[in-house]
Amino acid sequence: MIRSANLKKEDQMEMVVEIYDSVDNIRSQDHNTEPVYANTKKTPQTQQLVYANTKKTPQTQHTVGARTGCRRLAAVCLGLLCVLLLTATTVLSFKFCLLTTDRAQLERSYENVVAEREQNIKWLSEQAGQFIWTYNGSFYYISKEINTWNKSRSYCRERGADLVIINSRGEQDFVDKLRNKNQAWIGLTDQASEGVWKWVDDSALTTGYWFRGEPNDSNRNEDCAVSGYKEDNASNWADSSCENKKLWICEKKMF
Ligand SMILES: [Ca+2]
Ligand SMILES: [Ca+2]
Ligand SMILES: [Ca+2]
Structure with missing residues (x-):
């Protein structure tokens, strides 16, 4: 048994x-x-x-289940990582395109500045031998002869400049020294419309330094402005006949 x-x-x-x-x-x-x-x-x-x-044992079963859960979690994390990478790549590509556009614009601006600089250098070379004054980013030329307002302006324009535009008290003081107590044409006229004074760049007159009583369009024939009408006075502009002959001042802006 x-x-x-x-x-x-x-x-x-x-x-x-x-x-x-x-x-x-x-x-x-x-x-x-x-x-x-x-x-x-x-x-x-x-x-x-x-x-x-x-x-x-049952504990081993729990371990296997935990491993399966870990694999699923890892798969989800990997998927999220892929999405994040894709998003980051898209954003970086977009920013790269913007930077490329900005760089192209900067290059164009730089080329424009270089071209303008070369043009100014050419203008200065052409003016070599003439007496050139500088003030606040502009070059000035005071004539040694006299002429009418329109012919004086033509002289300036043929050299890449124009009759002076006075933008400030400081520039007016500079012009006063430049003309050395002589009268000189400035780039201000009301030939287009009587009483409507405009600078040669077609901008409107905002601040003027007229002598008292001026402009008076004497004989209805005064359409061009001159500086130095009355010496020893900070306000010395006057309108005068454009056919009168005076010195003139050209201004060439550098900026
Ligand atoms: Ca000016
Ligand atoms: Ca007039
Ligand atoms: Ca007058």
Whole structure:
């Protein structure tokens, strides 16, 4: 009887080992498969032995589930990272396009400045030998002869300049020194419309330094402005006949 009992116990152990192997194989193929003992015909004691002798405990099942969750989390994180990279690439590409556009505009501006500088240098070269005065970013030329207002202006324009436009008290003081107590034409006229004084760049007169009583359009024939009508007076402009002959002052803006 004892031998028979031992044999049965050995049989039981062999069955346990077989079941253990089967469970391992099935779980290795599919982690979601229910425990094998559920489909076996073994007794509860055998099932307990199966669990007791196999390394796949419920804790191991939780570990497998946790690993699956980690993989899914990693996949989600990788997807988010891809989206972030794509967004960053798009934003950087857009900014690169803007920078490229700004650089092209800067290059065009630089080319314009260089062209203007070369033009000014050419103008200065053409004026070499003549007496050139500078003030506040402009070059000035005071004539050594006299002429009518229109011919004086033509002289300036033929040299890339124009009759002087006086924009400030400081520039008026500078012109006063330049003309050295002589009268000189300035770039101000009301030939286009009587009483409407405009500078030669077609801008309106805002601040004038007229001598008292001027402009008076004497004999209805005074449409050109002269500086130095009355010396020793800070306000010394007057209108005069454009056909009178006087010195003139050209201004060439550098900026
Ligand atoms: Ca000026
Ligand atoms: Ca007039
Ligand atoms: Ca007058």
